[in-house]
Amino acid sequence: MTDGGLFHALLFDYTLRTVALGAGALGVVAGALGCFAVLRRQSLLGDAISHAALPGIGLAFLLTGSRATPVLVLGAALAGWIGTLFVLGIVKHSRIPEDSALGIILSVFFGIGLVILTFVQRRPTAAQAGLETFLFGQAATLMVRDVLLIVGVGAGALLLLALFWKEFKLLTFDREFGGALGFPMVRIDILLTTLLVVGIVLGLQTVGVVLMSALVVAPAAAARQWTNSLSVMVVLAGVLGGVAGVTGALVSATGGGMPTGPVIVLMASAVVVVSLLVAPGRGLASELVRRFRVRRRVRADVVLSDLYALAVQHDESGEHAHPVAVLRAMHGGQAGTRRSLGVLAERGWAREVEPGRWAITPKGVERARTLFLPGGEEDGVETVGRGGVAPGGGL
Template identity: 50%
Template sequence: MLTLLTDFTIQNVMIGAALLGIVSGVLGSFAVLRRQSLLGDTLSHAALPGICIGFMLAGTRDLPMLLAGALVTGALAALAMLALTRTTRLKTDAGLGIALSISFATGVVLLTHIQTTGSAGQGGLESFLFGQAAAILRSDLYLMGGIGALALAIVSAFWKEFKLVSFDPDYARTLGLPVLALDVAITTIIALAVVIGLQMVGVVLMAAMIVAPAVAARQWSNRLGTMVVLAAIFGMASGLFGALVSATARGLSTGPLIVLAASVIVLVSLAIAPGRGIVWEWLQHWKNRRSLPARRVLTTLYRLAAEHGDPAYPAEQSMLDAYHGTATASSLERLKSRGLISAVAHAPEFTPHWALTPSGIIEAETLLGRREAEPGI
């Protein structure tokens, strides 16, 4: 393992994967919260014609020129989507779908044209479709790091504005904020994240890197700051895992492994995240079903007490059994252990009787949705 970590190529791949994961996790959080998960897919596919145009202008596979072209066409596709949704009755998903299909079709046509020209410099250009992490150079990392730092700096500088526009654009508009300009800014920096990942995971898989870390992080937190940090951590972990596995396993591409790692994190988060995970919801459902009989007995005691105008009204256990059509002993013991009811004597009878405690009254009112007690309670 240490030998692998000292390999120059593997170091480049790991650093690039980590940078990609951090930036895509942070910026993807805003896309997910704005319900624009398809935005990453649109921008990544819209980058293909820009890559081709950049190659045609440079005449060679010059990475800065290719990425600049990808950024321009990606941003133009995003702006076209915004224009469609704001000037027509099209929904956001329809606008994204139109921008995606037209951009990618244009990119495929340009790529085919370049390949038929027989240019010596076009070799490996198609690798941007699925990524080629092993081809990353140290100079490429400097470029990726600079773009990523710029994107994160913009997010940091306009954190409050981006947060407000993402959650409540109407309120942001009443405060006088330039909502349209902020929308364009958010979309542009997401395009920056897409540009960073093109060489690592490619046009086709980049959308997953925008969405997956953010979706996983959303399961663990309801706070934007915490979600962004978790998304960056999940993205970085996915990148490092994919890079290490591809370095140790022969014939496995780095990009797909990074996306698979991110997908695993998403599945685990969807399953076990507290408060939102499937397992958590199943446990809550099981607890609710188990406590339902006790809740019914508690509300029955409350209604009997309200009917008799006595908060300490002693209800006979056999009467509760007859009312519910089943034995209520286990439910009564459960309520007693929680301090919601207490066993009371009711002379001259010697059968078990139960009465609500003050805590039981409050609990029953909560279950019945009453803020105030019935008269006499």
Template identity: 60%
Template sequence: MIELLNNLLFDYTIRTVALGAATLGLVSGALGTFAVLRRQSLLGDAMSHAALPGVVIAFMLTGSKAPLVLIVGAALAGWLGTLCLINIVRYTRIKEDSALGLILSVFFGLGLMLLTFLQRSPDARQAGLDNFLFGQAATLLERDVVTMAIVGGLALLVLALLWKEFKLLSFDRNYGSSLGFPMQVLDVLLMSLFVIAIVIGLQAVGVILMSAMLVAPAAAARQWTDRLSIMVLLAAFFGAVSGVAGALISSLGRNLSTGPVVVLCISAIVLVSLLLAPNRGLIWTWIRRVRNRRRLRLKPVLRDLYALTNQHDNPYYPHHIDALRTTTGGGGVRWTLTVLEELGWVQRINQNHWALTPDGLSEAKRLTTGDVMRET
């Protein structure tokens, strides 16, 4: 751990890659929250594939592999794909999922064709463009990280300025329209922000894996909270942590690619969130379900003990636990009696004999009277 921390602080390559991956995770996590809430998770996959021809065309037109040039090309292509998606859904009978598949395949196929054409040309300057398929975070330079931070910061600034409008768009579009907000323009703008989140991460994790960075942090954050503001902050935090963790872990091995490791880290966070989140976690849900089933057994066991007591003159006559097991027809009687004892409704006479207390007798009478009244 000390060595990793030392590398993070003083090793130029690891520090640059970690900062770039953290910037990517922070921006994509915050913006991806709205994609997840609007059930447009596949949008990230389509837009990341649509950005590939923009990268290649930007290089073909300028001959430059400067990060800003390629980001602009990717953003324009992604934005064009977004407009195509919106118009296909609006003016045709094709559903959104089918339109996403069309945009993804057509734009990605075009990008691969252009990339293959460039690779067969004698111009050596095109070397490295194929890294946008799977990403190569190790090639990030300080100026690349600065570019990612500036572009991503502008996207987050727009998100902050139009926070209320984007909330209306995500949760009640019709109400926003009734208030006079240009919901169609806001829709295009929000999708444009998605495109920005995608294109700044192409060099780090690539076209193939970028959709995971847009969806996974938000999916993990959704398990922990029901408030939008906290969800956005958590998604940004999870994305940044996975970026730094992926960069550090990939530095431990010679053949570990940073992009896939970052995606595996955020996938691990999603898995932990799905299992352990207090409100939605599968483990806690199972525990609550078991507790609820056990609580439902309290009243039947108390009523059965009361019914057995009525067969004797002494209302506090003790009964063997096996007699209660016979009447209830199931297990867990001992645990139920222990809970009833904690409530002060029954008392343990010895290891296997139990009796009602005065409070338990009153509660049992109340329950029995209530059942009779409901039946009548």
């Protein structure tokens, strides 16, 4: 299917539109809620919650015999919530560290879930078919009422997020301060964790219990790279999550029954990689550029200090020009002296008196003094003469 075809189908194919809408809404909700999980270092709590939800799905089906999404989602939410309580309880009441507690809860609950699912599957009714789509998710199974559930509950969660914005922000960045202001931080914590549970269980049908945590973490981690503001981060994570959801669901639904969860997760991971590389300010690419600039400046400053030292030793006016080879020898024969001289010339701190011979300009002398001389000229000259950086120099 070509891009144009896909776009056409998105607009006019009923099933595809349903699926894309559901996965997109899910991505928005998960991305926005995930910001708080990532900032509070609870990325792996999401993993534990989503795995812990599995027995809830199985039990809900076993007890009610219903495959209706709201029933299963409710079971999943209860189980995920109980799993979270277990993690908190273990950490509080024993010396087991948090990572072990998370590992135990996620794997043991998942094991119990598999026991229930296999038990259900071996019973002689046909109604259980499809429960295993909750492992890796199958967006193609989304019905309109499922999408309405995601949109409705998700909108409710986002509304609560907006209503308690200030409280959640306090909880995330300065819990003690919030407590001192008189906010009930424990209750706020429970509310935010409950919202996280809700966001995760909404995605189980689409993305599956195994990978849902990635849809919570990845958009938030990507958004974090682009901004230092919480509100911008939450909105951006919602957008990125939504994009990953829509594209992932479409690729999965049109690509021959591939499980949706992995596709969406790969989309979200790609967004993370791109963000890590090219985001302005925090991105690794801009870090490289910054490092390159700093290195170039430091090198130029070293050459400038050498020129200054030569000028002091020869004649203060700076009319005396020195060969490039001398300058190169002064800092250990390092390459790049000519480039550094170019940089200095650009700023008017040095000039090429005749080809291959350079002198410091009066402006350069001033600059060299501000650079290195905290404790008297003689001292400074001596330090500079060694080609090093003066201690306490204002680099």
